[in-house]
Amino acid sequence: MTTLDREQTPTPAEVTAGAPGRPLPLRAAVPLAVVAGLAMLAAFPPYGLWPLAPVGVALLAAAVHRRRLRAGAGLGFLAGVALFAPMLEWTNLHTGYLPWLLLSLLQAGYLALLGAATAWVSPLADRWRAAWPVLTGLLWVGQEALRDRTPFGGFPWGRLAFSQDGSPLLPLAALGGAPLVTFAVALLGGLLLTVAWRPWRDRRQARAWRPVAATVAALLAVTAAGLLVPTGVRGAGDEVTVAIVQGNVPRLGLDFNAQRQAVLNNHVDATLTLAGQVAAGAQRRPDLVVWPENSSDIDPLRNPDAGARISQAADAIGAPILVGAVLLGPGAGQVRNAGLLWRPGTGPDLDQLYTKRHPVPFAEYVPLRDIARRVSAEVDRVRSDFVPGTTPGVLRTGPAVLGDVICFEVAYDGIVRDTVVGGAQLLVVQTNNATFDAAEARQQLAMVRLRAVEHGRAALMASTVGVSGFVTPDGRVSGATGFNTAEVVVRQMRLGDGRTPATTVGVWPEVALSALAVAALLGAAGLRRRRA
Structure with missing residues (x-):
């Protein structure tokens, strides 16, 4: 049995607190994490299959849900390698494999942090199912905010927002820049997961038609919001x-x-x-x-x-x-x-x-x-x-x-x-x-x-x-x-x-979303302490 396999079986007290069920079996979670990275890769040019970005987000979140931190980090790292290694292949064309390998592994490390953070907030998602999409979006924005700045000034290549150049979500950039677009993509991924997820142990909680209806409505609302945001030259001149x-x-x-x-x-x-x-x-x-x-x-x-x-x-x-x-x-x-x-x-x-x-x-x-x-x-x-x-x-x-x-x-x-x-x-x-x-x-x-x-x-x-x-x-x-x-x-x-509103507000949407991500991590810590 590997470290990834050794997941705790919830106690009756934990079930009452809102954390029923087990994580996905490892034999499903590992390929799911790899497919998540490949799905996100396909969303970027030159492929341009932008709808796959939220699908990849959903698959990764499903793979790491309810796992221990090390397991979540390992699965996030697998997704990161599947995403960044082929995406950054152009870095080895004339400099050899070592720079490409080091850069790809470094970027995958940030998805490892994301995987651990997503696993950490699992109790919140289990207790308040409606919060799951928002948690997913916040953690992605926080991860990108960190990756965009560290080390040596960061490397923002491969942000979710940059996969949406042909998407109806692109106009959201005029409201809150790249961080808001990333949040919307990850939110959609979380919504997909909320619809698809079923508890593995407590089948009575499968009565999900109301959350499903609410989730689909929210999914449509987010997409419509992107289509309705006005774009064009601001203060058009000569x-x-x-x-x-x-x-x-x-x-x-x-x-x-x-x-x-x-x-x-x-x-x-x-x-x-x-x-x-x-x-x-x-x-x-x-x-x-x-x-x-x-x-x-x-x-x-x-x-x-x-x-x-x-x-x-x-x-x-x-x-x-x-x-x-x-x-x-x-x-x-x-x-x-x-x-x-x-x-x-x-x-x-x-x-x-x-x-x-x-x-x-x-x-x-x-x-x-x-x-x-x-x-x-x-x-x-x-x-x-x-x-x-x-x-x-x-x-x-x-x-x-x-x-x-x-x-x-x-x-x-x-x-x-x-x-x-x-x-x-x-x-x-x-x-x-x-x-x-x-x-x-x-x-x-x-x-x-x-x-x-x-x-x-x-x-x-x-x-x-x-x-x-x-x-x-x-x-x-x-x-x-x-x-x-x-x-x-x-x-x-x-x-x-x-x-535009994005020009006016500058970095503040990213600051606010990242602060909420930190608050979610702290909230999950508090819930875990109460359970202990």
Whole structure:
């Protein structure tokens, strides 16, 4: 008999207190946890089967219900591995298996905590069946709040909210951001479980037609709420014409950086081609051109040839270019990942420069390098640590005020919100997917869709290799490019200057829901003490 098998048989006092029955048999719970992770995985791009997200939540909650903490943690970990290992497979394409394995196991550890917490609150769910869906939603929000911030600033990839880019729940982002969408998804999962669960010992409690009716009504109400939330540009203003230049790279992988002159030339040449089309009347002249992250890994402020090439492109197109550049300094051995505005005629506008605020640990900088080197010498691929910026990416181009975030920053609630609060009329995500694959790019585009709805802003994602595209404030995508191709897409975008409820309240919905999750854990502790 394993640790997972050794579950306590409830006493008559416990049955009276509202904790009847046993957990699911282990032979059912283990595959159920694995299927839960796979169901949640299928909800995310590139699969996009978003209804499976609440199904996965329900399966995991069923697997861990009434179990001891260690058992709940073990089952949560299994679900986490099934979810994150295939989802994050793109991290091993060019760096080997160790980073992928460590990251996947770390993220699965948070689902282990969730599994333990869900098992811990089982007495509450048994005593007040109607509270089960709410408990499920609160614990998921609390788990994501922790995972989004720890360690080294967290890794929010794979939040339930990011699986709902095509769901009727997406409009809820305008009310409470990603945490509210996650709560709604997990709440639906809890509702499904409430309908399906039957006590294993006390069949008299199977008279559940009233809870079933109430649960189905609540399920329909939550879905309808998402459909009724208004979305669109807040305080709609002028339209601007924006061009995304996806120049592509000579070859995918980490050595794209070795071809940095070719990458810069690709983006310059694509912009010059667009300028020729404008001159011929075949294309509308853009008010703004956006190049992706790493479009100039040669510092154009220090390399005259690189600066001259970018000036050539800006002068030809007659519009400012937002360049994704790697800039040297400020100190020796330091670099910055930046969005730099380059104006026609005058060149770089150093007053409109955004430095990435959240460099990726172990990819753009190496924390605890001496210790990390003992685990893998691969950390020395990062020769220079990227220095984080200190101010939000609010860039005033003239035609529009941009809210610039770079690559993975789109996953962090506060970094995107700071640009909108700072006056951004249009959200821009500069990214480089040359070291990943199309699945990663589509997962990132799903985040852009949520951010557009959350803040009532038109948005775009510009990638070196794809997927690039434009997103309307209600989350629709247009002009999406292929992967590993060179493309230029031009669209008109409407500027916004108002605020959604989510922009106004900021982090407070997540704080409130997380606080309630903590209260639920404390309440379960009190109930357990009374039973003891």
